[in-house]
Amino acid sequence: MTSPSFSPTGIRFEDIDKRYGGVYALRRVSLEIAAGECVVFAGRNGSGKTTLLRIAARLARPSSGSVSLVSNRGEKGETLLTPGFVAHATMVYDELTAEENLLLFARLQGIAEPAARAATLLREVGLEERRKTLVRTFSRGMRQRVAIARALLSEPAVILLDEPATGLDPQGVNWFAQTIRGFRDSGRTILMSLHGESEVSNLASRAVQLDAGSVVADTRTGANIRSILSFANA
Amino acid sequence: MALLSNSAVLLGKELRTEFRSRELLTTTLVFILTIVVLFSFTFDPSVSESRRFGPGLLWLAFLFAASLMLQPGFLREQNNDTLSALRLSVSDPFAIFLAKLVANAIFLLVTEMLLLPIFAVLYNVHILAVFPQLVLVFFLGSVGVAIPGTAFSAISAQARMRELMLPVLLLPLLTPVLIASTEATAALLAEKPELRVDWLGFLAGFDVVFLTALWLFGEYLLEE
Numbered sequence: 001m002t003s004p005s006f007s008p009t010g011i012r013f014e015d016i017d018k019r020y021g022g023v024y025a026l027r028r029v030s031l032e033i034a035a036g037e038c039v040v041f042a043g044r045n046g047s048g049k050t051t052l053l054r055i056a057a058r059l060a061r062p063s064s065g066s067v068s069l070v071s072n073r074g075e076k077g078e079t080l081l082t083p084g085f086v087a088h089a090t091m092v093y094d095e096l097t098a099e100e101n102l103l104l105f106a107r108l109q110g111i112a113e114p115a116a117r118a119a120t121l122l123r124e125v126g127l128e129e130r131r132k133t134l135v136r137t138f139s140r141g142m143r144q145r146v147a148i149a150r151a152l153l154s155e156p157a158v159i160l161l162d163e164p165a166t167g168l169d170p171q172g173v174n175w176f177a178q179t180i181r182g183f184r185d186s187g188r189t190i191l192m193s194l195h196g197e198s199e200v201s202n203l204a205s206r207a208v209q210l211d212a213g214s215v216v217a218d219t220r221t222g223a224n225i226r227s228i229l230s231f232a233n234a
Numbered sequence: 235m236a237l238l239s240n241s242a243v244l245l246g247k248e249l250r251t252e253f254r255s256r257e258l259l260t261t262t263l264v265f266i267l268t269i270v271v272l273f274s275f276t277f278d279p280s281v282s283e284s285r286r287f288g289p290g291l292l293w294l295a296f297l298f299a300a301s302l303m304l305q306p307g308f309l310r311e312q313n314n315d316t317l318s319a320l321r322l323s324v325s326d327p328f329a330i331f332l333a334k335l336v337a338n339a340i341f342l343l344v345t346e347m348l349l350l351p352i353f354a355v356l357y358n359v360h361i362l363a364v365f366p367q368l369v370l371v372f373f374l375g376s377v378g379v380a381i382p383g384t385a386f387s388a389i390s391a392q393a394r395m396r397e398l399m400l401p402v403l404l405l406p407l408l409t410p411v412l413i414a415s416t417e418a419t420a421a422l423l424a425e426k427p428e429l430r431v432d433w434l435g436f437l438a439g440f441d442v443v444f445l446t447a448l449w450l451f452g453e454y455l456l457e458e
Contacts, residue, residue: 059318061457082322089315095251107243108323110236150319 007071008035008187009157011056011083016065018051018213025051026062027213033206035071035157038180038190040201042229043210049193050087052210053160056191057085069158083158084151088166090143091150094136098127098146101135106153121149125179141172148179159183161192165200173199197229204229237326244320244333251310252341258306262299262345269295270349274356284357289419292353293412297379300342301401304383307334308391317456327453331384335448339373339380346372364422367429371422374437375415381444382407388455411440 011033018026026048033039041049054060055067069083085091092101099118106114122131125145130138135146144164151159165176177199183190184203194201207225209217217228252258273291277283311317320330350368354361361368383404390399418433 054318057318057322059321085318085322087315087318089318091315091319093247093251093316094314095254096247100250104243104247105319105323108240108320110239110325 007157008189009069009071010035010037010189011158011191012068012070013052013056014066014068016052016055016062016067018048018055018060019063024213026055029065029210029213029215031208031215031218033189033191035189036184036187037206038184038204039192039206039208040204040225040229041191041193041208041210043193046212047210048213049210050162051213053085053087053162053191053193056158057083057160059085071157082154082156083160084154084156085160085162086144086147086151086164087162088164090135090147092135092143092146095134097132097134098122098138098149099131101146102149102153105150109154111153117153118149121152124152125149126175140167141169141175144168144172144176156188158189158191161190163193163195165194165198176200177203194229197226201225201229237329237332240324240326240329241332241336244324244329245336248333248337249340252337258303258341259345262303262341263348265302266295266299266345266349267352269298270353270356279357281358284359285420285423285425288353288357288359289416289423292349292419293375293416295349296342296346296375297405297408297412299345300338300376300379300383301404303341303345304338304380304387304404305390305397305400307338307384307387309387309396312391321456327456328449330456331388331448331452334387335377335380335384338384339376342376342380343372346376359423361423364427367422367427368419370429371415371418371434371437374434374441375411375418377441378411378415378437378444379408381441381448385444385448385452385455388452411437414440 013029013031016026016029017024029052041052043049051060055062096104099122102118102121103114106117111117122128125148127142127145127149130142135143138146161180165173168176180190180200180203192200204225206218206220207228208215209228219225219228270291279288308317311320321327324330350361353359386400386403390396390403393399414433414436418430418437421428421430
């Protein structure tokens with residue numbers, strides 16, 4: 001990956017509640033995630049992992065509480081760049097080529113020289129040869145590569161990954177783990193939700209377990225991280 | 235400026251994907267053509283009868299075509315959750331609505347323009363002398379259909395019974411647009427053609443009011 005041009009940024013969740021009707025998806029979640037941390041959220045289906053990540057991406061609004069990005073320089077709030085978001089759904093258009101997808105989102109984000117940025121990212125994710133191919137003809141792994149490239153367009157300091165490795169073959173998971181290692185080593189803050197232990201989860205420096213929308217465990221110790229990942233998803 | 239440039243980029247995407255799939259235009263054109271041809275053969279209308287019920291039939295066909303055309307607008311964005319990617323990328327969510335409603339209005343207008351000569355031949359009405367005025371009425375009517383149609387397409391895409399939801403929400407709301415468009419079209423196809431400024435003013439007012447409402451509240455329609 002190219003050398004980063006972002007300011008190291010952490011993320012702060014303050015007393016977050018999220019209700020859908022009368023049902024709580026998140027209940028009084030408060031977390032302080034430092035710049036450069038690689039945090040994995042673990043928990044059963046419906047525990048609130050996806051909701052928390054979508055609130056961090058500002059795709060969902062909390063019913064109460066607040067979320068803010070905090071740079072190392074102490075800046076806080078909306079003016080900081082939007083996080084890069086990769087989910088199980090690829091969030092790219094099947095009817096467009098890989099290059100057209102990146103150009104579309106680069107132009108929407110107001111990125112200078114969108115064609116050059118798209119070309120750089122396609123080379124980095126190994127899709128330079130297939131840049132003119134429609135995404136609908138791609139395998140699941142190739143689509144996720146386009147999704148990663150889309151998320152990196154604005155060089156975000158915070159990357160949010162919502163079960164991104166689901167459905168990938170072992171080579172795909174391996175590539176994905178290498179990519180996330182690259183993000184982590186470049187100083188980006190990573191928040192990801194995963195099911196079970198894998199090459200990807202081994203990169204985490206912190207694990208947070210959610211149950212019924214509440215934080216029930218939070219650890220930075222290697223053995224405890226593995227324990228949370230194996231128990232939370234059992 | 236960001237709003238307009240984002241809308242222009244998204245409009246380009248809408249036109250490009252439709253040009254590649256030709257999904258919406260083909261479906262609606264075939265549907266609308268079937269209605270017009272079927273009624274023509276069933277009633278074999280005279281010139282005076284065509285002038286009387288032709289405009290109503292035409293706009294009814296446009297309405298059904300629009301409800302077919304509007305449904306996939308936001309539904310297609312759900313396939314790969316591309317709507318989330320758009321929301322993360324644009325500075326003003328209204329840009330998403332603006333691009334989609336302009337695209338919908340263009341598709342509807344293209345369908346209408348293709349159908350108009352066929353309607354004129356089958357129903358023995360003369361349109362050449364009033365063609366520019368007809369285009370104006372069709373433009374204002376199509377925009378009037380596209381604005382609330384796009385808004386309700388966003389709402390219904392998140393609903394459980396989405397196929398049922400859009401027509402149920404949309405059809406009652408579009409009754410005033412249909413009446414105004416039909417009356418303005420009928421006046422232009424009359425023996426002594428007349429451009430009814432009152433109905434045109436009504437259509438323009440409807441468009442402005444709903445566009446403003448969408449601009450003010452559209453963001454909430456996209457929220458989870």
